[in-house]
Amino acid sequence: MAVAAELSPSSHTKSTRLSSSQLSLCSTHLSYLHRRALRPVARPRNATISCSVNQIQAPIAVQPEDPKGKSDCYGIFCLTYDLKAEEETKSWKKLINVAVSGAAGMISNHLLFKLASGEVFGPDQPIALKLLGSERSFQALEGVAMELEDSLFPLLREVKIGIDPYEVFEDAKWALLIGAKPRGPGMERAGLLDINGQIFAEQGKALNAVASRNVKVLVVGNPCNTNALICLKNAPNIPAKNFHALTRLDENRAKCQLALKAGVFYDKVSNMTIWGNHSTTQVPDFLNAKINGLPVKEVIKDHKWLEEEFTEKVQKRGGVLIQKWGRSSAASTAVSIVDAIKSLITPTPEGDWFSSGVYTNGNPYGIAQDIVFSMPCRSKGDGDYELVKDIIFDDYLLKRIAKSEAELLAEKRCVAHLTGDGVAFCDLPEDTMLPGEM
Numbered sequence: 525m526a527v528a529a530e531l532s533p534s535s536h537t538k539s540t541r542l543s544s545s546q547l548s549l550c551s552t553h554l555s556y557l558h559r560r561a562l563r564p565v566a567r568p569r570n571a572t573i574s575c576s577v578n579q580i581q582a583p584i585a586v587q588p589e590d591p592k593g594k595s596d597c598y599g600i601f602c603l604t605y606d607l608k609a610e611e612e613t614k615s616w617k618k619l620i621n622v623a624v625s626g627a628a629g630m631i632s633n634h635l636l637f638k639l640a641s642g643e644v645f646g647p648d649q650p651i652a653l654k655l656l657g658s659e660r661s662f663q664a665l666e667g668v669a670m671e672l673e674d675s676l677f678p679l680l681r682e683v684k685i686g687i688d689p690y691e692v693f694e695d696a697k698w699a700l701l702i703g704a705k706p707r708g709p710g711m712e713r714a715g716l717l718d719i720n721g722q723i724f725a726e727q728g729k730a731l732n733a734v735a736s737r738n739v740k741v742l743v744v745g746n747p748c749n750t751n752a753l754i755c756l757k758n759a760p761n762i763p764a765k766n767f768h769a770l771t772r773l774d775e776n777r778a779k780c781q782l783a784l785k786a787g788v789f790y791d792k793v794s795n796m797t798i799w800g801n802h803s804t805t806q807v808p809d810f811l812n813a814k815i816n817g818l819p820v821k822e823v824i825k826d827h828k829w830l831e832e833e834f835t836e837k838v839q840k841r842g843g844v845l846i847q848k849w850g851r852s853s854a855a856s857t858a859v860s861i862v863d864a865i866k867s868l869i870t871p872t873p874e875g876d877w878f879s880s881g882v883y884t885n886g887n888p889y890g891i892a893q894d895i896v897f898s899m900p901c902r903s904k905g906d907g908d909y910e911l912v913k914d915i916i917f918d919d920y921l922l923k924r925i926a927k928s929e930a931e932l933l934a935e936k937r938c939v940a941h942l943t944g945d946g947v948a949f950c951d952l953p954e955d956t957m958l959p960g961e962m
């Protein structure tokens with residue numbers, strides 16, 4: 525069976541494309557050829573490609589014609605090869621498309637190389653990276669693509685760069701939404717909610733239109749909980765359950781602080797929940813967390829430290845890091861994104877759980893419906909999750925959770941114009957900070 529597709533010369537032109545299975549087929553050959561480094565032929569952006577089960581035909585070489593250079597495959601990832609090859613390729617899994625926004629930013633600079641190396645999805649999982657940048661960051665995005673080229677990752681079969689989410693998110697199985705505007709000097713949180721909310725409304729619509737119907741979406745760009753809510757509301761054809769806001773960095777920070785206080789290695793800390801918003805109202809839950817399988821309060825007897833210092837340390841860790849570094853955490857955020865993805869694609873260890881900001885409808889804890897709130901989750905490793913039921917609460921925990929809940933409900937009212945819930949009304953309880961802000 526032979527397939528053919530026209531590749532578009534422009535990022536803004538829709539075109540017939542190879543389906544993901546067809547791409548996978550081509551990519552399988554590509555992998556073989558990458559490893560053998562044999563006879564590459566330039567694949568022009570506006571040429572017809574043919575590939576079949578047994579061979580890939582090289583197109584007639586013409587010069588790439590893309591005045592702005594803002595679309596489609598990048599550099600070496602535009603090459604295809606004219607070899608017949610099918611042996612050695614059977615053990616590869618089907619290619620998956622991973623879309624990353626803010627791909628020229630600091631977090632992505634760490635994350636992309638982990639994704640391409642196989643550290644995240646495994647050593648037998650070829651991936652295509654679809655990188656979304658902003659108009660301003662496009663040149664930097666080309667630099668990122670050049671570094672990916674030069675890394676010779678055998679699992680990396682395609683890199684596309686672009687600024688149009690409707691193109692970049694096409695057939696995405698994972699969408700890691702990192703790109704956002706930072707809060708500028710003097711900007712109120714309400715202003716940040718609006719400016720970034722518009723980005724996530726547009727990206728939600730694009731995902732709804734072109735991504736895989738079961739795409740998993742991880743929102744990192746801040747304010748990530750409310751951005752995730754906006755995104756899912758603008759993507760009604762994708763299950764709301766598929767949207768996550770990243771609170772894994774907060775979980776990792778909390779585990780580290782508990783381990784430090786208890787004098788144990790941090791892999792001894794489990795069952796750590798971050799409740800609520802990825803802001804300074806977040807609640808690191810030391811009531812349900814465990815150290816060496818025992819309740820934290822039995823191991824750390826200094827309960828005053830737990831209630832006062834520990835909680836604040838976790839809430840403000842990002843701010844302290846900015847003071848030291850002069851910029852916000854990027855490497856540890858990338859690590860926590862990897863952790864968050866792995867938690868969904870590998871079974872959660874028996875008795876343990878992980879935190880993620882997820883849609884609250886149907887939650888068993890009595891938290892308000894229709895917001896994105898960090899809660900304890902378990903996964904069978906199929907990309908899906910369920911909320912953990914056997915959780916205990918005390919007055920301290922409930923009071924803190926209520927504060928974060930009130931903040932998120934207020935944020936939701938602020939962005940009603942972006943979620944289809946009517947006219948926005950901004951009455952944020954206080955101008956709370958993101959963990960990375962001072």
Ligand SMILES: NC(=O)c1ccc[n+]([C@@H]2O[C@H](COP(=O)([O-])OP(=O)(O)OC[C@H]3O[C@@H](n4cnc5c(N)ncnc54)[C@H](O)[C@@H]3O)[C@@H](O)[C@H]2O)c1
Pocket residue numbers: 625626627628629630631632656657658660661702703704705706723743744745746747748769770771772773774802852853854857958960
């Ligand atoms: N949830 C968390 O735990 C967590 C932790 C750290 C940082 N963050 C947030 O992650 C975001 C990115 O952080 P960073 O350090 O990588 O920032 P950065 O400024 O280095 O990179 C952001 C990139 O996004 C791009 N961008 C802006 N608007 C875009 C759009 N509409 N589409 C695509 N790209 C766009 C920018 O041009 C820039 O290249 C920030 O909002 C930050 O607050 C979240």
